[in-house]
Amino acid sequence: MFDIDWRGLVVPLAYLVVLGGTFVTFSTIYRKRKAVESANLAPWFGPHLQRNIYLSLLHLEPENGSEKTPKVPDSVLRAALLRRAVEDIRRIIQIRTAKAACSSLLQRGSVGDDLWQRFQRAEKEVEDELRDVVMEANALSPNWGQIIFQSANEIAANTALREQLDDITKQTEHEKEWWEKRRAAIKSEFLKELEDESEKPTQAKSVAGSEDSEPVLVDTNTPSATPGGKKKKGRK
Numbered sequence: 001m002f003d004i005d006w007r008g009l010v011v012p013l014a015y016l017v018v019l020g021g022t023f024v025t026f027s028t029i030y031r032k033r034k035a036v037e038s039a040n041l042a043p044w045f046g047p048h049l050q051r052n053i054y055l056s057l058l059h060l061e062p063e064n065g066s067e068k069t070p071k072v073p074d075s076v077l078r079a080a081l082l083r084r085a086v087e088d089i090r091r092i093i094q095i096r097t098a099k100a101a102c103s104s105l106l107q108r109g110s111v112g113d114d115l116w117q118r119f120q121r122a123e124k125e126v127e128d129e130l131r132d133v134v135m136e137a138n139a140l141s142p143n144w145g146q147i148i149f150q151s152a153n154e155i156a157a158n159t160a161l162r163e164q165l166d167d168i169t170k171q172t173e174h175e176k177e178w179w180e181k182r183r184a185a186i187k188s189e190f191l192k193e194l195e196d197e198s199e200k201p202t203q204a205k206s207v208a209g210s211e212d213s214e215p216v217l218v219d220t221n222t223p224s225a226t227p228g229g230k231k232k233k234g235r236k
Helices: 008-041 049-058 074-108 113-139 146-211
Strands: none
Touching: 008 146, 074 113, 074 146, 113 146
8 A cells, every 4th residue: 555645735735726716716707797798788689669568468467456457358469479579580580691790790800799799699589589489379379389480470571572662662753753853854955945946047037137128328429320331421
């Protein structure tokens, strides 16, 4: 059997304990600081109005235990939950669109870690929101959670299409007004050119008439000449 020198191992063991305690303390403090900084970051999305409306309708109860306030119908709750799912679809599309861009900018160093932390927190919130919507849909109607996002996707696509059509209609009206103004300006310029062209012959005729009607001065003191070129002699 080998004799163990415990006195000689006290210093290395104490060093390892101090080193491990320092590492654990630093890791705990660092994680708490990161959690506080992440909580203080601005949210990626604004307030979820549709979710707040649904929760308000779901937890609406009669005041003071009386029955004056009627219970919210299930059809209204389903409509509110569907609108909540439509908003979630819109946020999912934004997250998927921005993920590649944010990752590329982070690798290039164009953005800081704060933006990436905001994005990751928003992505996790959207995932939790989707699970919550599926649970609420199944609670309102069995197996509705499997198709609620399909219906919400169709509604979101229809809404986006109508917004595009409205934008095209507004742009068409704007271009039509511009073209009407432009056509009126071109017409006025064309009429002005026609008037200028019609005035030019009138001025030319007036100038020619003035030249033809110029009076001829006749000298009465000069004797008239005969066809032969001789002057007439008076009788004596």
